[in-house]
Amino acid sequence: MLDALSPTITLNDGHTMPQLGLGVYKTTDAEATHAVSFALQHGYRLVDTAAMYLNERGVGDGVRASGLARDEVFVTTKVWFTDNGYESTLRSFDESLDRLGFDYVDLYMIHWPAPRNDKYVDTWRALERLRDEGRARSIGVANFHAKHLERLLGETDVLPAVNQVELHPWLPQTELTVFDRSHGILTQDWSPLARGHVLDSGPLAALAAKHGTSPAQVVLRWHVQRGNAVIPKSVTPERIEQNIDVFDFELDADDLAVIASLESGERTGVDPDDRN
Numbered sequence: 001m002l003d004a005l006s007p008t009i010t011l012n013d014g015h016t017m018p019q020l021g022l023g024v025y026k027t028t029d030a031e032a033t034h035a036v037s038f039a040l041q042h043g044y045r046l047v048d049t050a051a052m053y054l055n056e057r058g059v060g061d062g063v064r065a066s067g068l069a070r071d072e073v074f075v076t077t078k079v080w081f082t083d084n085g086y087e088s089t090l091r092s093f094d095e096s097l098d099r100l101g102f103d104y105v106d107l108y109m110i111h112w113p114a115p116r117n118d119k120y121v122d123t124w125r126a127l128e129r130l131r132d133e134g135r136a137r138s139i140g141v142a143n144f145h146a147k148h149l150e151r152l153l154g155e156t157d158v159l160p161a162v163n164q165v166e167l168h169p170w171l172p173q174t175e176l177t178v179f180d181r182s183h184g185i186l187t188q189d190w191s192p193l194a195r196g197h198v199l200d201s202g203p204l205a206a207l208a209a210k211h212g213t214s215p216a217q218v219v220l221r222w223h224v225q226r227g228n229a230v231i232p233k234s235v236t237p238e239r240i241e242q243n244i245d246v247f248d249f250e251l252d253a254d255d256l257a258v259i260a261s262l263e264s265g266e267r268t269g270v271d272p273d274d275r276n
């Protein structure tokens with residue numbers, strides 16, 4: 001069992017969260033169990049799932065199989081947008097906890113604001129209640145544009161701890177990251193490798209050669225060096241190990257300029273305003 005390899009970040013509610021963790025989107029229960037247990041034994045301490053991934057059972061089993069105690073692992077899950085709304089969120093949360101086999105999660109997030117349904121403020125009130133009850137230690141949002149956050153901040157009492165958004169060299173989300181930070185909200189980057197597609201960019205191969213790393217490590221180093229949290233997904237043992245091995249080298253200003261030149265605005269997922 002390796003000690004924790006990722007530094008932690010203190011959230012605006014005082015809890016600490018590992019900066020880098022494992023994503024498990026598009027993995028079956030069985031794949032999730034293997035990947036989670038392997039990752040936890042190799043230095044990871046955070047796993048990111050969602051009701052929509054249909055693998056919370058596998059994630060819970062992976063945590064139990066790892067040999068770590070529940071309180072050594074930071075588990076995050078999310079309410080899917082079709083369950084946005086007060087009562088439906090409380091129900092969905094109970095179902096997630098049941099599938100995970102835990103009596104709390106470390107971070108519970110609104111998966112998408114789904115602005116046309118106009119239920120994300122009610123959803124947030126349900127999360128505030130879960131936080132008061134201690135069943136969700138921290139609460140956050142995902143896929144929120146600044147305008148969605150502004151509305152939440154204006155109408156509710158508890159600040160989201162995290163805004164988990166699509167972010168990678170093609171889509172660095174600099175303005176949103178600055179907005180989040182100005183409110184003490186930590187940006188957590190999803191699809192940090194643009195689902196693997198950004199890794200073929202020629203300039204990354206040169207940076208990887210310069211640092212004696214892989215292109216994925218260069219990209220993940222860029223994420224952590226910007227001060228964001230990040231959740232790369234892999235079910236491949238060597239990649240799982242490689243992806244957290246990014247805390248002992250530094251990208252310099254020239255490297256950062258090369259990565260900045262990859263910005264194209266291209267998303268791999270939908271724009272949050274279009275998901276309803």
Ligand SMILES: NC(=O)C1=CN([C@@H]2O[C@H](COP(=O)(O)OP(=O)(O)OC[C@H]3O[C@@H](n4cnc5c(N)ncnc54)[C@H](OP(=O)(O)O)[C@@H]3O)[C@@H](O)[C@H]2O)C=CC1
Pocket residue numbers: 022023024025026048049111142143164165189190191192193194195196199214216217231232233234235236239240242243269
């Ligand atoms: N809140 C939201 O709406 C969303 C949240 N997420 C979260 O973010 C996580 C990460 O995003 P995701 O979309 O999965 O995509 P990532 O950007 O993490 O890319 C994952 C892909 O890259 C491959 N890969 C991983 N590591 C390496 C490596 N070192 N070298 C080469 N290829 C590699 C993986 O292959 P393999 O597994 O075969 O090794 C997989 O195909 C998700 O799993 C989920 O937890 C994702 C999407 C939306």
Ligand SMILES: O=C[C@H](O)[C@@H](O)[C@@H](O)[C@H](O)C(=O)O
Pocket residue numbers: 025050111268269270
């Ligand atoms: O967490 C997973 C996501 O929200 C998933 O729904 C999206 O990444 C989707 O595939 C998209 O294309 O936008």
